[in-house]
Amino acid sequence: MSNVGQQLFSGALSGFASTVCLQPFDLLKTRLQQGDGALKTGNTTTLVRTTQQIIASQGVLGLWRGTAATLARNVPGVALYMTSLTQLRTLMARSPYFHAVRTPDSRNGSVLPKLSSQGNLLAGATTRVAVGFLLNPFSVLKARYESNMYAYKSLTGGFLSIARLGPSEMFRGFFASSLRDAPYAGLFVVLYEGIKRQSVHVFQPTSDAQATLMHTVSAASAGAIATVATHPFDVVKTKVQVRSEERYQGFVQTVRTIWIQRGPPGFFDGVFLRGARKIFSSAIGWAVYEGVLMFIRRNPS
DSSP states (O other), X not given: OOHHHHHHHHHHHHHHHHHHHHHHHHHHHHHHHSOOSOOSXXXXXXXXXXXXXXXXXXXXXXXXXXXXXXXXXXXXXXXXXXXXXXXXXXXXXXXXXXXOBOSOOGGGTOOSOBOOHHHHHHHHHHHXXXXXXXXXXHXXXXXXXXXXXXXXXXXXXXXXHHHTTOHHHHTXXXXXXXXXHHHHHHHHHHHHHHHHXXXXXXXXXXXXXXXXXXXXXXXXXXXXXXXXXXHHHHHHHHHHHHOOSGGGSSHHHHHHHHHHHHOGGGGGTTHHHHHHHHHHHHHXXXXXXXXXXXXXXXXOO
């Protein structure tokens, strides 16, 4: 299997594992963010009631509604993102400007190319936005499947329903997604690599298991910080994608609506759920991705 094939396989497995484990976080976040107007109760109370309603009407498995749509978005999305990111970082590592280290750093058990902070920021942001553009129609489908405002009977039917409305509907929310994803991905890669690098001074892994643990902790920490910094754009993105009222048509109009209805707290609806989801998905995703790559490269067929 080629290097690109290994990266695609590892990324797809990473996306599958994190999606199946963490879909309830995405579902509840979408339900919390889709509301219109001021909350009559606090976020925590609303979250508990929403969870109880879903379990009462659909059973525990109702919390996994939209898993198929999320898999359709995340498996190819994570595979493309991680593979493209690795390939771009490999290309950028050839430039002296990014202070490349061409060989893997055996001290932290990583198989990824090393760049300066500027290089990691640029690579993460560019790759995330490009992949987000390609898969935005599936992001819209995912958000609407998780919402209870649409009655799609199948993935195909839902996708065709969106596609029939034209490109403007298929790429709905892309601007807000870009404002969320570019800084998130850039910050995440910088923090992930920085935390791994600093961790070596405290805990130097001597086995694949220890290296995987370090990757898990580093990714979880980076995910938490980057999530809080970019969450307001996630709220705007969700409302643009699932609500059809005039006051949610476009980024600026949606920001104005949220500000009038809720003020600053409105931009942090679901931050705990997204934060928890990102922490766990980052930890699972990057541990699986780097772990599988290390296993494949050390055990060639």
